[in-house]
Ligand code: NAD
């Protein structure tokens with residue numbers, strides 16, 4: 001099989017490329033990535049010389065380029081990770097989220113319609129369901145939960161999901177969608193909660209916790225997400241949505257304290273800052289469909305996953321220090337300058 005992985009120089013796409021190149025030496029994995037601020041070819045070093053791997057630089061919203069790529073490569077499968085993925089950036093600059101997440105996805109779907117495809121898989125998010133109240137721990141997101149978005153980011157992802165389903169119903173494109181909870185693990189860009197807190201704690205810098213730190217996220221190790229997508233692409237039913245999550249709910253404060261304890265740093269580093277506008281309160285995934293229909297089970301629990309992840313950031317300082325010393329430092333100043 002020839003598989004185009006879009007956004008394969010980012011966090012989850014990069015981990016997925018590693019996983020697929022190792023697991024399926026007989027398949028060809030093409031990594032298509034525009035190399036935005038979030039794309040990093042350093043992440044692909046372990047696979048760059050493998051015979052079943054190829055990198056192509058390009059933009060999923062560039063119609064001419066995408067159509068030519070499909071004509072040349074004739075892919076069997078597309079797994080679409082490429083996206084603007086950070087909620088805070090979507091609040092300061094929503095437009096690029098519409099271009100990449102919505103128009104990029106429809107451009108890929110149009111190419112699938114024109115050239116044919118065995119499966120188009122859309123990597124979506126639990127954020128399309130909105131949030132749950134903090135005082136109802138009995139509630140979970142299922143595949144039937146209505147879409148009800150909060151941020152420009154989640155609205156762009158929900159729009160993309162609707163287009164994917166519309167292309168399935170109207171044009172008969174074979175599709176699947178996965179909606180996963182918060183990921184953590186190696187190669188995550190240090191603008192996201194866990195790597196941000198690890199990198200700042202190591203430098204004895206203040207840790208910005210939004211609001212009172214009581215918001216809840218449902219954490220899943222990135223490798224478990226990759227395994228689930230692989231399973232859905234190969235065995236999932238056509239036209240179906242699958243939720244992915246491992247029942248690892250934690251408040252943000254619990255996560256930050258876990259990082260501090262693991263690094264032997266004091267809780268006095270925590271600084272409560274102005275809340276994120278429209279901040280979703282709680283995410284919690286019910287993964288029953290994926291478990292019962294496809295037999296998926298996560299390998300990591302939060303404790304073992306966090307230990308492995310923190311160890312990875314300790315052993316791969318060069319990877320993230322390179323990022324935080326570059327253009328990212330301007331972003332940090334813009335977003336947090338008046339908060340810290
Ligand atoms: P990321 O920001 O780390 O990586 C995104 C990648 O997409 C980057 O390599 C970037 O260069 C590339 N990209 C951006 N615009 C592009 C374009 N126009 N054309 C081609 N490439 C482009 O993101 P991530 O955290 O790895 O998330 C990957 C996907 O998974 C996203 O679709 C996101 O919505 C979804 N998701 C993320 C999480 C999470 O916790 N991070 C959870 C569930 C779902």
Ligand code: DAU
Pocket residue numbers: 085086087088124125126127180181182183191192193194196208209210211215216217252276283
């Ligand atoms: O749920 C899946 C989603 O998870 C993905 O679709 C998104 O792409 C991904 O970015 C993530 O979104 P979140 O907004 O949940 O992740 P983030 O790491 O930005 O924030 C996690 C929580 O931590 C959230 O409640 C906000 C809080 N936070 C975040 C940052 C960056 C802080 O308190 N301080 C911070 O500095």
